[in-house]
Amino acid sequence: MDFRFWLFQVMNGLTTGALLFFVASGFTVVFGLMRILNLAHGGLFLLGGLVGWSVQQATGDFTLALLAGGLAAGALGLLLEQAFTRSLMGDPLNQVLLTLGIAFILNNGYLAIWGGTPRSLAPPQVFSASVSVLGVTYPSYRLFLIALSLAAGAALWLFWERSRLGAMIRACVDDRAMAAAMGIRVDLVFAGVFTVGAVLAGLAGVLGGPVVGTFIGLDFDVLLLAVVVIVVGGIGSLSGAFVGSMLVGLVDALAKASFPQVSYFTLFAPVILILLLRPQGLFGRESDQ
Amino acid sequence: MxxxxxxxxxxxxxxxxxxxxxxxxxxxxxxxxxxxxxxxxxxxxxxxxxxxxxxxxxxxxxxxxxxxxxxxxxxxxxxxxxxxxxxxxxxxxxxxxxxxxxxxxxxxxxxxxxxxxxxxxxxxxxxxxxxxxxxxxxxxxxxxxxxxxxxxxxxxxxxxxxxxxxxxxxxxxxxxxxxxxxxxxxxxxxxxxxxxxxxxxxxxxxxxxxxxxxxxxxxxxxxxxxxxxxxxxxxxxxxxxxxxxxxxxxxxxxxxxxxxxxxxxxxxxxxxxxxxxxxxxxxxxxxxxxxxxxxxxxxxxxxxxRAKLWRQQPKSPAEKKPPRPAAPIRIHSDYIMGDRSRSEEPALEARGISVHFGGLQALQRVDLKVMPGTRHGILGPNGAGKTTLFNVLTGFVKPSEGRVFVHGVDITALPTHKRVGLGLVRTLQITTLFPELTAMENVLIGTLVGVGHHRNLWRRARSDRQACQAALGLLHDLGLEYLAETKVAEIGYGEQRQLEIAVALAPRPRLLLLDEPTAGLSAAETRSVLELLQRLPQDLTLVIIEHDLEVVFEIADHLTVLHYGERIADGPSEVVRRDPVVREVYIGSR
Amino acid sequence: MRNQSNSTISTGGRLLSLLLIAAFALSACGGAATATSEVPTAAPAQPTEAPTAESAAPATAAPAPTIKIGVLNPTSGNFAIFGDQVNSGIKLYFDSIDYQVDGTQVEVIYADTAFDPQQALEQARRLVEQEKVDLLMGLVNSAVSVPLAQYADEAKVPLLITVAGARAPTGPDRSPYVFRSGAANGQEDRPLGWYVASKLGLTRAATFAWDFLAGEEHANDFIDTFTAAGGTVVSQQKPPLGTSDYGPFISKVDPADIDVAYAFFAGPAAISFVQQMRQFGFTPDVTLAAPGFFTAGVLEAMGTDAEGLIQAAEYAPVLDTAENRLFLERYDASIGGEPGVYVEEGYLGAMVVAQAVAAAGDAVGDTEALLQALASVDFDGPSGRITFDDNGQSVRTIYIIRVVQGDDGKVVQQVLEAIPDVSQDWTP
Known part of the structure; x- marks a missing residue:
């Protein structure tokens, strides 16, 4: 149990956290803004991965796969938003029923289109080797993922806090009616945010391809983790999503390494503890309860 | 059955x-x-x-x-x-x-x-x-x-x-x-x-x-x-x-x-x-x-x-409304207990209450003394801290400093529902009556507490004779009987505010805290509510938050004035309404 | 106010959502159509569901005997791939014999277990009590096989397990109604442990197996014969079921300390595992060893990361026997490409049923006769000879396989040794 061992685990945790952040950021902002719990978010993630895989098979190019995966998920997201958000507003139980129904449809639809074979994407050529970090040999693609999520987190944060559009979205989060009265086209903001969230999920599906692969069922696995992340982080909070993702990734990796004999509980037992001690999540406001 | x-x-x-x-x-x-x-x-x-x-x-x-x-x-x-x-x-x-x-x-x-x-x-x-x-x-x-x-x-x-x-x-x-x-x-x-x-x-x-x-x-x-x-x-x-x-x-x-x-x-x-x-x-x-x-x-x-088959329109409550009774109706004094102690000890007392929300100081060392049987008004412009004070008195908000007493008993640490057991009941500023229940059922939820049957897991609540009689009695006394079987969702706003008072009376309060009972009402509706309040038994202690001066002056015999979280005046109604500071701060700010 | 605007859905929105639902519904039908056409029937004249005895035979003649077979496999959810493969193997064989065995009509009904024991039980009841099937076959996951074996025993319906490996159904308390044509958990791992230690001379091992009963059964049998042949197990790692990141477990083991790593995983998890063993510097110096299950359906996705992997498996497409050539031909003709191990296991299961039906002859309707016929099955399938031991467990050839890079750059399986007549308690 030396330093290298723990460094290794930390990097593993961060890799998982990085992937989770891409999924959870869109998930949490959509919830914060529109009060919609989109349980089909995992389906958007998987669509990205599957489309990305098909494109990589056809062209051999990872960047194209990434673009295609993001676009496909974004398009589906926009379609769902336009078709269903009106019936989604308001009743949270109906949201569960509707979005879970869509998640089942997507899951089974992917099975019909892509078949059940698990697939794996090849990482881009530049990142196919391993590098040495402080004496630890580590896949460079995973380091790239961590760096990318940091960059994406920073960019999202800047956009959120500093840009005019970000301010408009925050205004909508705080008070929808007031925002509308100030001349903000709330419907456009909703469509935009929902689509961007879907694009992020799709990108995550492709980015995760070389690490966790893409297969039927990953949609629900990822969904469960994303729910945990946003609740632990604080619902609707972007920084909460970031910290929550990294925390879930790290706690799971480090606890599995420390107590492998209880590895079934390393994810969910801390979740119970955190929520009982801090019901609103780490970054949530009391009023979000 | x-x-x-x-x-x-x-x-x-x-x-x-x-x-x-x-x-x-x-x-x-x-x-x-x-x-x-x-x-x-x-x-x-x-x-x-x-x-x-x-x-x-x-x-x-x-x-x-x-x-x-x-x-x-x-x-x-x-x-x-x-x-x-x-x-x-x-x-x-x-x-x-x-x-x-x-x-x-x-x-x-x-x-x-x-x-x-x-x-x-x-x-x-x-x-x-x-x-x-x-x-x-x-x-x-x-x-x-x-x-x-x-x-x-x-x-x-x-x-x-x-x-x-x-x-x-x-x-x-x-x-x-x-x-x-x-x-x-x-x-x-x-x-x-x-x-x-x-x-x-x-x-x-x-x-x-x-x-x-x-x-x-x-x-x-x-x-x-x-x-x-x-x-x-x-x-x-x-x-x-x-x-x-x-x-x-x-x-x-x-x-x-x-x-x-x-x-x-x-x-x-x-x-x-x-x-x-x-x-x-x-x-x-x-x-x-x-x-x-x-x-x-x-x-x-x-x-x-059913709606498709018969194309039923919901009945408008206005059609059912009978003329208001001309003569004031006596409240059943055996149900509403009031406060008969008549001692010199205050019924409700707050000492040095301070509340901080983050950096914001909502209340600063506010004192309040409410004597039994008084009509006590709390005045102040919006943001003066009136509702926060109510929230402290009823236990929704824990004060950063200070203590609250009911009849000399320190209740600062008691949860809201236990304060009700001591006779302290409040209305809420925004009506939160249960829209899918009838007026009668709304009151029933309160009278179940009043008659002590609210912990029953077995008996049909709607067949609880004692609680139902109490609920109907209250509605009758307040002249709201005609609404008993109407769903709250179909009741007009002015009547909802009156119903709100009926519900608050249901758990048998000795001290009733009314949070802006006439907010958002027309002049005529305000009058109805005022009449209703005046018909309440004299030994029931009332604390009323209002920013409508007319209402307060008509009802209250004692006034406390808050401004930016501080108490700036306190005393008998006639004295306080002539207080130059109050006139300047309060009326000036309007 | 808000409630009102919430409850009213604009006509446009409702129209769009209904259109979208309709589109999904159409794609559902389309999906179903392509899924079934993946396995085209051998003879166009032969429908999947054989005509019932009454409609097929002239009114005067005695009705031809019919046997109805209910197939239970997961065809939705995470493990749909395995169920689809087994089902296509079953269909391939019955198609090839025109659903006729010595004058007995064969009728096959498929049902989805979705990997869920509760659903599998309900579907078994439906097949037996509603569809009146004479025999159940299939099952992929261990967890489903235990309650199903119990049900078969109660309902007195023969059950042929084709893949699921849980030991209990063919253990000492087995029901006379239960047989298993596939390998029991550990049946492949026993020869594997012995082979790795005594033939390859790799004697220091770490085991990586999912932390559940099947993982335990597999790993323990590997360890049993491995240590008996002089090997030492340095470390036993047990990641929870469904883990896809093996970093915390892999890094518990020092690659310099071992020369072989045993793995029991499947599907996407197995892909991640071989990738991570490469990334974390284990392979190629450390040899990977695993049962056949490990690469089922995912060998191609593993690619060169799987190179050097040693497996003990029930089947490999490279076997050069007449039976296997015929199987490969049929598969290539009807589906195309190379079949995975589970296609073969489904095909083999169908062959076992056909053999038993043939042996039972006119007494096929008699369950006792059918059970006896199953117990005495003895023939050569694509994967070699198969018989049953006293507990209804198959005794088969197990192949030691090495994964190597083929001429076209793709990885292929190469048979190192065939070990005949391997029982569930095999010892060298």
């Missing part, structure tokens, strides 16, 4: 199934009935209490495991084993429930999911004890030696299951209509209001959690005996999700919808698999169509059909 008879009738009709259908349908319906009752048990939590759990299968599965382990590992009689399993589940629910119900919405969903996943992990991991993912086979069914049944045949076990399911349904039905069941509906709409009426909200959420778990445990044991097998699948979140979906499809909070949906979904799924390979997608489409076409679930179907 009509509903109970209907349930029994449905049970009797279902009992005929083995003569009408083959063993396949008998077996299928056994499991389907189990799932129907399972969905109904979740409805107590997700529907009635608005706590959507996606880990309810934990209690279903843990009870099944408990019974199965007791039978197979320790050779205990299946009847005793069933009791062990159910008890085990209930104990776990008792330990986990009080913690979990502190959470709401998505956080509650997640914590129940996490809990069920831990239980699932335990069942899967602890192979030497639980059999791991293979589960426990050869679970022996109980026998009914008295009837000469061994319950091995499909029909016998079907009847056995039907018996328990009908019994459970009756019990849940009974519970739902009891005082506690009705209070859950209230808590779903507004937990603050229920606390302000004297209900211990957390305790009631815990009761709902534990009862739902207990009902789930009973069917969990039935399921283990029916399948003669239990495995980790019975703890899986997917099973919980299927039940939650059944509750939603059936109509959350309805008593028959979730049962039908839980039963129907299982029958549909099992047969659909024989029809199409894409059954998962078909079910998904069904869910989506349900939301789009009947967003309130199966339970709303009869209403929709």
């Amino acid at each position: 009509r509903r109970e008879a209907l349930i029994l009738l449905a049970g009797a009709a279902l009992a005929a199934l083995p003569w009408a259908a083959g063993t396949y349908w008998v077996g299928l319906m056994t499991q389907a009935l189990i799932f129907g009752a399972f969905a109904l048990s979740l409805d107590i939590l997700a529907g009635f209490t608005s706590l959507p759990s996606i880990g309810h299968a934990a209690f279903f599965g843990l009870a099944g495991y408990g019974a199965a382990l007791a039978v197979t590992r320790w050779g205990i009689d299946p009847w005793a084993a069933a009791a062990i399993g159910i008890l085990f589940s209930v104990l776990v629910a008792l330990a986990f429930g009080p913690l979990a119900v502190r959470l709401r919405g998505l956080a509650f969903l997640t914590v129940t999911l996490a809990f069920a996943q831990v239980a699932w992990g335990l069942a899967t991991r602890w192979t030497s004890f639980t059999g791991g993912e293979n589960g426990i086979p050869s679970v022996t069914r109980p026998s009914l030696a008295l009837l000469g049944w061994d319950l091995t045949g499909p029909s016998e076990f079907y009847w056995f299951t039907l018996f328990w399911v009908v019994l459970l349904t009756l019990l849940i039905h009974r519970f739902a209509n009891s005082a506690v069941g009705m209070s859950l509906l209230g808590i779903r709409e507004s937990d603050r209001r229920m606390a302000a009426l004297g209900y211990n909200v957390q305790a009631r959420r815990t009761i709902a959690f534990v009862l739902a778990a207990a009902a789930g445990a009973v069917v969990g044991v039935l399921s283990a005996y029916y399948n003669k097998f239990i495995g980790p699948g019975s703890l899986d979140w997917r099973l919980s999700a299927q039940m939650l979906l059944s509750v939603i499809i059936g109509g959350a909070g309805s008593l028959w919808g979730p049962f039908i949906a839980g039963t129907g979904l299982h029958v549909l799924k099992t047969n659909l698999i024989g029809e199409t390979e894409r059954w998962v997608m078909v079910l998904g489409i069904l869910y989506v169509v349900t939301v789009v076409l009947i967003p309130k679930g199966l339970a709303s179907l009869p209403r929709i059909v």
Whole structure:
């Protein structure tokens, strides 16, 4: 149990956290803004991965796969938003029923289109080797993922806090009616945010391809983790999503390494503890309860 | 009684199934009935209490495991084993429930999911004890030696299951209509209001959690005996999700919808698999169509059909409104207790109350003394801290500094509902009456506390003679009797404000705190409310927040004026209204 | 106010959502159609569901005997791939014999278990009590096989397990109604442990197996014969079921300390595992060893990361026997490409049923006769000879396989040794 061992685990945790952040950021902002719990978010993630895989098979190019995966998920997201958000507003139980129904449809639809074979994407050529970090040999693609999520987190944060559009979205989060009265086209903001969230999920599906692969069922696995992340982080909070993702990734990796004999509980037992001690999540406001 | 008879009738009709259908349908319906009752048990939590759990299968599965382990590992009689399993589940629910119900919405969903996943992990991991993912086979069914049944045949076990399911349904039905069941509906709409009426909200959420778990445990044991097998699948979140979906499809909070949906979904799924390979997608489409076409679930179907058939228009309450009684009506003094102590000790006292919200200082060392039987007005412009002071007095907000006393008893640390027990009741500024209940039922929720029947789990609340008489009496005294059978959603705003006062009187206050009782009312409506207030018994102590000077001056005999969280004046009405500081600050700011 | 605007769905929105649902519904039908056409029937004249005896035979003649077979496999959810493969193997064989065995009509009904024991039980009841099948076959995951074996025993319906390996159904308490044509958990691992230690001379091992009963059964049998042949197990790692990141477990082991790593995973998890063993510097110096299950359906996705992997498996497409050539031809003609191990296991299961039906002859309707016929099955399938031991467990040839890079750059399996007549308690 030396330093290298723990460094290794930390990097593993961060890799998982990085992937989770891409999924959870869109998930949490959509919830914060529109009060919609989109349980089909995992389906958007998987669509990205599957489309990305098909494109990589056809062209051999990872960047194209990434673009295609993001676009496909974004398009589906926009379609769902336009078709269903009106019936989604308001009743949270109906949201569960509707979005879970869509998640089942997507899951089974992917099975019909892509078949059940698990697939794996090849990482881009530049990142196919391993590098040495402080004496630890580590896949460079995973380091790239961590760096990318940091960059994406920073960019999202800047956009959120500093840009005019970000301010408009925050205004909508705080008070929808007031925002509308100030001349903000709330419907456009909703469509935009929902689509961007879907694009992020799709990108995550492709980015995760070389690490966790893409297969039927990953949609629900990822969904469960994303729910945990946003609740632990604080619902609707972007920084909460970031910290929550990294925390879930790290706690799971480090606890599995420390107590492998209880590895079934390393994810969910801390979740119970955190929520009982801090019901609103780490970054949530009391009023979000 | 009509509903109970209907349930029994449905049970009797279902009992005929083995003569009408083959063993396949008998077996299928056994499991389907189990799932129907399972969905109904979740409805107590997700529907009635608005706590959507996606880990309810934990209690279903843990009870099944408990019974199965007791039978197979320790050779205990299946009847005793069933009791062990159910008890085990209930104990776990008792330990986990009080913690979990502190959470709401998505956080509650997640914590129940996490809990069920831990239980699932335990069942899967602890192979030497639980059999791991293979589960426990050869679970022996109980026998009914008295009837000469061994319950091995499909029909016998079907009847056995039907018996328990009908019994459970009756019990849940009974519970739902009891005082506690009705209070859950209230808590779903507004937990603050229920606390302000004297209900211990957390305790009631815990009761709902534990009862739902207990009902789930009973069917969990039935399921283990029916399948003669239990495995980790019975703890899986997917099973919980299927039940939650059944509750939603059936109509959350309805008593028959979730049962039908839980039963129907299982029958549909099992047969659909024989029809199409894409059954998962078909079910998904069904869910989506349900939301789009009947967003309130199966339970709303009869209403929709009726509306389509007869095109009924809701009756306008105005048509029913009789002329107001000209003469003031005497309040039944035996119901409203008032404060007859007449001592020189203040009825309500606050000493040095300070409240900070983050950096904001909402109240600064505010003192308040309310003498028994006075009409005490608290004045101040918006943002002066009036409502915050009320929140401190009634326990919604914990003060950063200072203490609160009722008749000399320090209540600073008491939760809201316990303050009601000392006679301290408040109205809420924004009307939070329960829109789906009638005026009578709204008041009834309060009178149940007034007559001390609010903890009853068994008696139909609507048939509680004492509480109902008290409620009708109150409505009568306040001249609101004509609204008794009207749903609040159909009552006009001015009348809702009056009803609000009736509800606040229901728990038998000695001290009534009124938060802007005339806010948003027209001049005529304000007059009605004022008349009503003036008719209240003189020994009932009133504290009124108002920013309408006319109202306060007309009612209050003592005034306290707040400005930016500080008390700037206090004294008899005639003195304070002439106070130059008050005139400048208050009237100037308007 | 808000409630009102919420409950009213604009006509446009509702129309769009209903259109979308309709589109999904159409794609559902389309999906179902393509899924079934993946396995085209050999003879166009032969429908999947054989005509019933009454309609097929002239009214005067005695009705031809019919056997109805209910197939239970997961065709939705995470493990749909395995169920689809087994089902296509079953269909391939019955198609090839036109659903006729010595004058007995064969009828096959498929049902989805979705990997869920509860659903599998319900579907078994439906097949037996509603569809009146004479025999059940299939099952992929262990967890489903235990309650199903119990049900078969109660309902007195023969059950032929084709893949699921849980030991209990063919253990000492087995039901006379249960047989298994596939390998029991550990049946491949026993020869594997012995082979790795004594033939390859790799004696220091770490085991990586999912932390559940099946994982335990597999790993323990490997360890049993491995240590008996002089090997030492340095470390036993047990990641929870469903883990996809093996970093915390892999890094518990020092690659310099071992020369062989045993793995029991499947599907996407197995892909991740071989990738991570490469990334974390284990392979190629450390040899990977695993049962056949490990690469089922995912060998191509593993690619060169799987190179050097040693497996003990029930089947490999490279076997050069007449039976296997015929199987490969049929598969290539009807589906195309190379079949995975589970296609063969389904095909073999169908062959076992056909053999038993043939042996039972006119007494095929008699369950006792059918059970006896199953117990005395003895023939050569694509994967070699198969018989049953006293517990209804198959005794088969197990192949030691090495994964190597083929001429076209793709990885292929190469048979190192065939070990005949391997029982579930095999010892060298």
